């Protein structure tokens with residue numbers, strides 16, 4: 441390990457104290473409500489547009505930073521810097537992620553870029569702005585930085601929500617690399633030391649994954665793992681993670697399983713096709729389905745209410761509110777394995793959605809929103825981030 445890898449870096453937080461807080465709710469994308477140590481219930485600005493569903497679970501610990509005394513007045517007095525995951529902080533503040541990258545680049549701690557120094561930050565090229573322009577005696581290099589906060593099961597993934605902007609950045613960097621003969625890199629700051637590989641999240645954003653796959657020879661990626669300590673100091677925890685490109689190319693497909701989440705506010709009696717009339721309790725329902733051809737069209741079909749009813753789920757969908765549909769793209773049929781795992785943590789609706797298999801149920805009732813449940817996310821990650829061969 442080079443000396444720079446062993447360096448510990450800190451963020452320039454000044455004299456401001458870090459405040460720990462218990463996460464309660466996220467009323468909107470940029471705001472959280474939490475119970476702060478010594479302060480009671482406060483609202484804090486969350487500078488991160490990602491979904492963060494796996495991280496912002498009830499009662500997790502947040503790290504808040506009070507606004508600087510000379511800062512202009514804001515709607516909130518605090519800003520969320522980080523959230524704890526597996527007892528380690530994960531930085532959520534997207535602006536500070538570029539501060540981290542600058543620290544790493546200045547310390548020559550990014551493999552492949554050790555000879556280069558930052559000459560400009562926030563560089564406008566055409567329609568886009570890239571984070572850094574680096575230079576050494578022989579060449580120039582544009583570096584775009586992304587913070588990777590989605591990980592589990594030994595795998596790190598990006599993005600956690602569809603990012604058309606991220607995809608455009610990749611394609612434009614590929615054009616620059618070819619037309620201007622300038623090197624380009626995407627630096628993923630992977631905020632865990634538990635991942636053994638990095639992949640574009642083709643489940644959530646297949647277009648981004650496809651772009652990354654197609655430009656990878658012109659725009660090499662550097663998924664650099666880092667770890668934080670409880671005082672929000674960080675260090676590089678290992679070499680860049682490998683990406684199993686063949687696995688991504690094969691599995692980034694329009695087929696696989698999905699978890700459809702629906703909600704009922706009140707009890708409903710519903711004629712459910714061949715199941716006959718059934719009474720459904722209020723709460724959340726998770727339906728495990730699959731489409732080994734046309735997965736995207738199938739998921740879009742579940743969003744629509746107007747359609748000819750074909751499956752049991754169509755009858756329930758008719759009266760329920762659509763909450764979310766989470767794909768698990770795979771060329772392997774996994775629907776019944778997932779249904780069996782779901783049955784371990786929720787109440788199966790006997791006979792629902794399983795006319796063609798030996799399962800007891802493919803529909804599960806939850807009294808609380810499963811999207812806020814750690815077990816549900818663990819299950820999703822087990823299937824989305826399955827160990828890849830080799």
Ligand SMILES: [Zn+2]
Nearest residue numbers: 776794797799
């Ligand atoms: Zn089944």
